[in-house]
Amino acid sequence: MNGFSRRDMLRAGAVGSAVMASQALASPLNGTRMLPAEMDRDVFAAAIKELRSIVGNDWVFADAQSTVSYNKSFIPDPEGLYLPSGAVAPASVEEVQAILKVANKYKLPMWPVSTGKNMGYGMATPASNGQMVLDLKRMNRIIEVDPDLGTALVEPGVTYQDMHDYLEKHNLPFWLDVPTVGPIVSMLGNTLERGVGYTPYGDHFMFQCGMEVVLPDGSILKTGMGSVKNSTTWQAFKWGYGPYLDGLFTQSNFGIVTKLGMWLMPKPPVYKPFMVRHPDADDIGKITDTIRPFRMNNLIPNGVLIMGAAYQLAMFHRREEFWSEEGSIPDDVVKKAAAKNGLGMWNTYFALYGTDEIIAATEPIIRGAFEASGGEVLTEEDMGDSPWFHHHATLMRGGMSLEEIGIVRWRGNGGGMVAFAPVAPAKGEEPKAQTVLAKEIMGKYNFDYAPAYAVGGRELHHIIFLMFDKSDPEQEKRAAQCMEEMITRFGEKGWCAYRSSISTMDLVADQYGDTNRQVNARLKRTLDPNNIIAPGKQGIG
Amino acid sequence: MAQVPVRPVRGGLPAFLVLAGSGIAGGVLLASCSAPANGTATPREPEVIYDTTCGYCHGHNVGPIIRGRQLPAETIEFFVRNGSGAMPAFKPTEISPQELSALSEWISTSKADSTEHGQ
Numbered sequence: 001m002n003g004f005s006r007r008d009m010l011r012a013g014a015v016g017s018a019v020m021a022s023q024a025l026a027s028p029l030n031g032t033r034m035l036p037a038e039m040d041r042d043v044f045a046a047a048i049k050e051l052r053s054i055v056g057n058d059w060v061f062a063d064a065q066s067t068v069s070y071n072k073s074f075i076p077d078p079e080g081l082y083l084p085s086g087a088v089a090p091a092s093v094e095e096v097q098a099i100l101k102v103a104n105k106y107k108l109p110m111w112p113v114s115t116g117k118n119m120g121y122g123m124a125t126p127a128s129n130g131q132m133v134l135d136l137k138r139m140n141r142i143i144e145v146d147p148d149l150g151t152a153l154v155e156p157g158v159t160y161q162d163m164h165d166y167l168e169k170h171n172l173p174f175w176l177d178v179p180t181v182g183p184i185v186s187m188l189g190n191t192l193e194r195g196v197g198y199t200p201y202g203d204h205f206m207f208q209c210g211m212e213v214v215l216p217d218g219s220i221l222k223t224g225m226g227s228v229k230n231s232t233t234w235q236a237f238k239w240g241y242g243p244y245l246d247g248l249f250t251q252s253n254f255g256i257v258t259k260l261g262m263w264l265m266p267k268p269p270v271y272k273p274f275m276v277r278h279p280d281a282d283d284i285g286k287i288t289d290t291i292r293p294f295r296m297n298n299l300i301p302n303g304v305l306i307m308g309a310a311y312q313l314a315m316f317h318r319r320e321e322f323w324s325e326e327g328s329i330p331d332d333v334v335k336k337a338a339a340k341n342g343l344g345m346w347n348t349y350f351a352l353y354g355t356d357e358i359i360a361a362t363e364p365i366i367r368g369a370f371e372a373s374g375g376e377v378l379t380e381e382d383m384g385d386s387p388w389f390h391h392h393a394t395l396m397r398g399g400m401s402l403e404e405i406g407i408v409r410w411r412g413n414g415g416g417m418v419a420f421a422p423v424a425p426a427k428g429e430e431p432k433a434q435t436v437l438a439k440e441i442m443g444k445y446n447f448d449y450a451p452a453y454a455v456g457g458r459e460l461h462h463i464i465f466l467m468f469d470k471s472d473p474e475q476e477k478r479a480a481q482c483m484e485e486m487i488t489r490f491g492e493k494g495w496c497a498y499r500s501s502i503s504t505m506d507l508v509a510d511q512y513g514d515t516n517r518q519v520n521a522r523l524k525r526t527l528d529p530n531n532i533i534a535p536g537k538q539g540i541g
Numbered sequence: 542m543a544q545v546p547v548r549p550v551r552g553g554l555p556a557f558l559v560l561a562g563s564g565i566a567g568g569v570l571l572a573s574c575s576a577p578a579n580g581t582a583t584p585r586e587p588e589v590i591y592d593t594t595c596g597y598c599h600g601h602n603v604g605p606i607i608r609g610r611q612l613p614a615e616t617i618e619f620f621v622r623n624g625s626g627a628m629p630a631f632k633p634t635e636i637s638p639q640e641l642s643a644l645s646e647w648i649s650t651s652k653a654d655s656t657e658h659g660q
Binding site: 058059061066068069070071072074087089115116117119123124135137138157161165183184315316387400401402403405406408409413414415417470471 | 593594597598601602603622623624625626627628629630631632633634635
């Protein structure tokens, strides 16, 4: 850290950052820099000079002031271990290739981001200090949309908002599937992180088709049918011929994905959203067992969310409105506050899509099953102007919303939040046990359990948002400790995360075992011998 | 916090019939540049940036209302670039310096919107 704390760095960067554009030319050797480990300052300066010759002076950020936007994250980082040295923003594949040549020459590690809005997992910040952010946001072309096949080919900088606007402008009858912060998030970035959404196309990687990847040596790989001469099926058929390679470039650091194919959902004639309200904390088992057959037989086709009451309250309220003690907010307080807002301890959101006839046939079957589990099945008519119902109804039709960012100020103005997302099989007893364990651990550290279960076909992503006040150093430290204990103790029971914060990537990778890590390491050494792309991502390199 | 609830999307034919009968560029691939913040394209209007970024939180349950308060433009620029608490930071690749300057001025001098609500 060169004798400076993370807070010092952030503060230094904050001063005068409003005029950062005019500072982009400042010398990278001015003031304190967060450099890659063992990199000489002169070497860094030489690399910066070459990067500027590639993308232009305005698109290299290599001093404290101009780098400040890249430092912001919600996750706990009490020891200041995740700060970039700077950022470089190419506008084309050719510029990416040229940048990689420089990175290889100087052994300057590059941390690729599409829009850098990986909210619960570290934003744009790298997995170790001094990596240079490779900001791909300027590559923001929607290259193709096929109105017959409902396919799209996009660059990294295309957000869900961009695609939403494009579909509207061209009056194309397709829906998107968005993560909870769609407007400012990259379609490519979220898909590569294997993010999820809430329509029937909710498993984003499942609906991905074809990639263009710049490999660390600068060569370009088109996956699937993309490498075939005169191919007309790149975005139509996922698997290609021989080993399926696309997975290698998700949650990894084997290459830089510069184009991504996606499938778009045909807009249904009729859409009907529902909320099911369950009153008690231990209802999670019954809810899971009720949903499972409907997800397996696709009677409920969409990515269902089972939202815990504390999570829902945190979206639009602050903790102090309900609870002023330091210890975790008790269930009875949450339950009372939830009831006052028309919510249960668990609120399950699903939707039906199709025609009036299809929905009329399906709804009674699902309604009957949920009612038998003790839930109240509620529609738009029942929920009126509930902002929670409105929010989830928006998500389940792929609409734009940023409302869930509200949870980040639950505990105070400091803006702290990190996600732990272990996977559970869709069998009631397991999520029930996970909920008990999470509450116990979070209670030990005086944090509130605010969960969402995202239901896939046969499993649940148990998304636990640990909300804390990042302006309180003690709380930040405690949040890091709590997260580590949760990952460790869940792992002991065989429950591992599907994705993780940059601060816990090694810890989670270890839980997947030595052989898994060794195979990834061998692939890394083969494809990226200088270890210049995102070292440490998912514990690789 | 009251919202206008979403309405079921109704009417029309099943999706495959809509697609087949739409006549939309049958089989022709569409190509376009989305609105870039890369300094080489036409800067977006402040209202567009506000509607597609700021306005999802500010005046919409999550962030404080910022229109109609004559907040200093420099303060707005600072918050956009640095982030603040629950607000993410926005990079020059997302909102260009030219766009940010116009956006900050627009927010600073804009009238309050009575449809906004927040905390």
